[in-house]
Amino acid sequence: MNLPDLPVRAVLDDVAGALAAHGTAVLVAPPGTGKTTLVPLDLMSRTEGRVVVAEPRRLAARAAAVRMAALLGEPVGETVGYSVRGDRKVSQRTRVEVVTSGLLVRRVQNDPELPGVAAVLLDECHERHLDADLLLALLLDVRGGLRDDLRLLATSATVASGRLADLLGGAPVVTAQARTFPVDTIHVPPARGERIEACVARAIHRALADGDGDVLAFLPGAGEIARVGAMLDLPEVDVLPLHGRLAPGKQDAALRPGQRRRVVLATAVAESSLTVPGVRAVVDSGQARVPRVDHRRGLPGLATVRVSAAVAEQRAGRAGREAPGRAYRCWSQHEQASLPAYPEPEIRTAELARLALELACWSTPDGAGLSWWDPPPEGPLAAGQALLRTLGALDGGTVTSRGRRMAELGLHPRLARALLDGAAEVGARHAAEVVALMDAGGTATDVETELRRLRDDRGARWHAEVRRLARLVPGGPDAPDPALVVALAHPERLARRRAPDSPVYLMAGGTAAELPAGSGLGDAEWLAVAEATRDPGRAHGVIRLAARADEELAVRAAPNLVSEHDDVSWNGDVVARRVRRLGAIVLRDRPLRDPDPARVREALLTGLRTGDVLTWTAEADRLRARLAFLHGVLGGPWPAVDDEALWSRVDEWLEPELSRARRRADLARVDTAAALRRLLPWPEAGRLDELAPDRIEVPSGGRFRVDYSTGRPVLAVKLQLAFGWRETPKVAGGRVPVLLHLLSPAGRPAAVTSDLESFWVNGYPAVRAELRGRYPKHAWPADPQVP
Template sequence: MSRPDRLPIHDALPELLATLDRHRTAVLTAPPGTGKTTVVPLALAEAGLRVLVAEPRRLAVRAAARRMGVSYTIRGERHTGANPMVEVVTTGVLLQRLQRDQELAGVDAVMLDECHERHLDADTALAFLLDVRDTLRPDLRLLATSATADATPWSMLLGGPVVAASGSVHPVETVWAPPERPVAPPHGLRVDPALLSHVASVVRRAYAERDGDVLCFLPGVGEIARVAGMLGDLDVLQVHGQAPARVQDAVLSPGTARRVVLATSVAESSLTVPGVRVVVDSGLAREPRTDHARGLGSLTTVRVSKASADQRAGRAGREAEGAVYRCWSAAEHERLADHARPEIALADLTGFALQAACWGDADAVGLALLDPPPPAAMTAALRTLEVLGALESGRVTARGRRMALAGVHPRLARALLDLGPRAAEVVALLSEQLPRDAGDDLAEVWRAARRGGTGFAARWRQETARLTRVTDRRPPDDRREVSDDVLAGMAVALAFPERVARRRGGGYLMASGTQAQLAEGSGLATAPWLAIAVADRPTGSASARVRQAVVIDEEIARLALPAVVEEEVTWRVPPGERRGDVSARVVERLGAIELSATPLKDADVRPAILHGLRTEDLLTWTRQAKELKDRLTFAHRAAGPPWPATDDLIALADQWLEPELSRARRRSDVERIDVAAALRRLIPWSERLENVAPERVEVPSGSQIRIDYSGEQPVLAVKLQELFGWDEAPRIAGVPLLVHLLSPAGRPVAVTADLASFWRDGYRSVRAEMRGRYPKHPWPEDPLTAPPTRRANRSRP
């Protein structure tokens, strides 16, 4: 094959080849467009090495293989090229080969391209390769390439030097083009239409101001379609993972006229589009998000990182001087994250965990990874694999190994293995990203795919053929001889047993316990049971949103998720109610879905009642009971043990609520308990409450006044005239009484803990104010010598 035109990477080749000869490993840093993807493998092949190149995306595999004239393999497709020394594969295919042949017989060097993108398959493949090199193939050359300059972590991981190629081929001018008016930030999958309109206008501006093709980055297929609709008079190509082969071929070939290429991140670094002189960047990308507690995954729209923005901009300088129009301001750019988060920190790790288990390291602690898997995500993944039968006691089963080699998510592999070749069509449907216009009835989507005529249908048939080849070819049993709709339901239910859902109210309850809602007007809305294939949970929503599902019956639900019968004694609050009660039942369930319930007699309801006491105000707190509790609280605070603390009375239930608690069977029994009488059981046998916290105190007038213990300090509220002659209030357990002196009308006129000081300094002003207002009551000049009284004077003084 003829050598490509000289590119910046050629200057780094001598050092790179020498480094690989000496160290067997190296990290190559080279900005997008420098030629690393196509020049380096051919140079290694010319040196007599058989090279395997791993790319993160299928589109990049085809593009690289086509440019080099070599073979390629992607899932379900293999092409033989003219040069037998180089083969390009996806990282997923590389993982499959490593599981089948750890030594990689016939391969001298492996090049992992675009490692900076931090795809999970690429991180996993590199970890496996490092293990192979250390144990089986010390001669195997490993090369990791990155479009970013920061390669120190990779160098430390591989144990090899960094070789740096020169920078961008041509300079790229940055044009800041933020919207004139503020736009709403992305929310879930939603992108403000005003931003898309602005992006379209920037594309037109760039098209008019610059020469060459325009490459515009958008977050997803939907946004690409909407912007394309606004650019109808231009020659627009739409590039994404679902694009038909003819569109991919057109994008990778030089155009005869100016073009506008609308692309997702697929064109960010691993794909060179010829003819591009201008990049328009929306500044958005899509990242996976996984709700491990509910078993739901989704994509969300995020701001790009600075590193991604730089890689996108570099596409404009591939062949000549260019420009990048960024649809945000320079100030906003400074606030962007330096790098995107790695997929291992965001994604569902079930497939990764199965790969690791097949490799002999189920919890992945021994794998050489740049970032360890999050513990919660790994725990959820291992639990799922146990349910699917792929793991047993932490070790991979024979079934698990077959699932790993199926080349689909372990959930889908379970359905494929259980149902046989007939299920290949449904599993193929679930393994591909469905068209944007696909409805929520998966059975109908299946029928549409069978009718054909679309790019998706062609990919689906290809994947179906592949899956049929890898399934068990044993004759189907009677259970598999069912209608297509039933088969679809069985496949989805087996793959996602926790998403089996039963109608409840206006929506559905999944076996996982998550509520689910169909779109308004859905044709599935009357089904009593659903097997939900695709669902996500919008940000801020308590319910999941059903994207694709199949109607099933209870029999299929039970097939996917065996029922559990258990005795249930709980404190239950019915939906829509605030008050709970004891519920003692024998319940049959599919996960969180209740199938049937019968009353359970003679059950131990004490734990349920204790829960009710903790979560609701069940006890009837009379004034007498509240005052007694306050006195006990004061006694503990003032005197300490053996007076008990009363801040958590439920924890002391054994000491004061027996035998009433043992006799109680339901809420009404608890509500009838005499709380005051029960609380007296907390008084230590060796103590008298009246000695420590007396209920009343006698004042000079002879009245027995109740003490209020509800605050931090005991309070005596008494009419001022009843305390004449009393220069000091008694102490309660050593704590001075706080005296609230009341007017004849019972309103506070003064508060003091030092009566002598009040009579000396404060009484005069109170007397002056009060004697005119209450002339029938005594207001002597010397309160310490006046007789105390509860009554008014018989005549005016």
């Protein structure tokens, strides 16, 4: 076997030796050095069993197998084959098989001993895809308990390999040095108001003008690739897309040298797993699309984020593989320092229902006992388990037979549920069509419009996926209903328009999402939403893919979300209604004639706490103030009567009136003074008028009311009526002197004192002199202590 002279070739013996001695090893080698193609072929020559190579992406798996087969001068499917979802080329003669990480997870689940497999190469571990992290944990568990002879080789394009080596039991690390050429970095930031696609197109024109060779441009997704391609008017240059949704023939075209100069518009698939020949310039948008979950809105999906510094360096390095190159970065130079160092591991940010199902199938629902690069976060894992229970895949923490069937389909549990149940409702073919669309995504918002487009596009990979999925499930009656299949996958995304002519819909899960203009769905009251995303700066989510629905379909698809209950609440008065809901969506709402008295009472309690409901008469206010004074001075058993204290003892003083009341007006008629008297302590209640008298008799014989509202007893009387009092009257058993407001004959303040004996000696003479002049007809004795 004559292998090409690539950098990894120099360390093949080291890799083989490390595996022979330790059983595990880590190979660090930059992209384009041959680690994906040369190492598996070398391992094959040194072992009797099959070598399995796990790639994070289908495109990379197929391309790696094609390249290795070409090195052997054979067609794919002979010595080297591949297996990806929906496409398999292997034979009994196959010694090296390239698979996706997710597919290998399924094989390990089906037969953990991996019979006939001598070695597994886990490629591009540094990318930290969720399936790859799970696969690594499962294979380490297999090596620890079933196959200690299974050799594991993990490869990485970065030097941050210490943690990986530790996971592999202190595995040796072998490093291959790449032959690279210098790459000049040019920053081409967007102009003010310029979209990133326009900036990338401008940078591509510059890259073509600055030098020779092909241009590789990195964009976050297929949509951006299509928009940039439409902006490039290059008659002498081939513009080729490269992403996972393309048919294999179109992918191959981007990976082969061409007759003319080429511009390859690629997603992250070209960062490390693939080699695009002839590239002399890289244009980097600085963006990537990664799984994210908006937990507040409950919208899992893909988010566009800034790339990390490590990814930007990998992308730039693609320009220096064959000759000196240039890297055009679509951000300013000062932004470089603010880039994150490495990409965030997918296990920390993605929705984890599929991972939860695989762990349950492995009989370790929480992942305990497995060796993780990063363990799954508890909250998202619990959310995934809750979803699985809703779908019938878990019973408590144990996987059900239905759950195992869903896992075998190799789809997200939501899509697996839609395929299984949808096939029984609308037929296998129709269910498969909608599931394949939801899995891959579309370009139109309307599901039916997108299905028509895909049916007419005979070259779309969608057709092969539909055929594959339809073969996996038994079919029911032929009754096309795209909305029903969508709703089976996402029942909590059934949505109803909030108001007539409004583009905003309320989903059953409680999240609001807006229908974009021009969707073709603007007249629909109900939608089954397949995809909704969050956009920065928007108050609502944005509906990206949906189908027309109606209430009947919604109830049929999500009967477990339908509830009917009596809603008794406080809204300025007791409001009692019978409400039928689909999750957060109100289906029907009508008045309730005979609400539950206990719930009415609770609503009235809410009103008591939040509004001025009771009628506090002057008598009740005075009694409350007297009780508050005694509680403050004497403490128990005199009760506290502040708002919080009253509400905490409402059963003692506001019954039976509260339980008999049915509306606000009933409480407004309550005699609050009589109600408060129920809090008077016994037998101390008999001393209330002694300790906190409502009125005090003056020397002349009149009785005047004491004001306790400030927390201190205050008696306002005309000064002449106090003549004959030698000492200040006291309350609370003689503990507290009354504060006397002494008034003139006209009722105006003349003096304030709580010490009459001192006032008569020190203050009265001056007050007497003033009042005698103002009111000469009144008697102002020199000795006021004589009545």
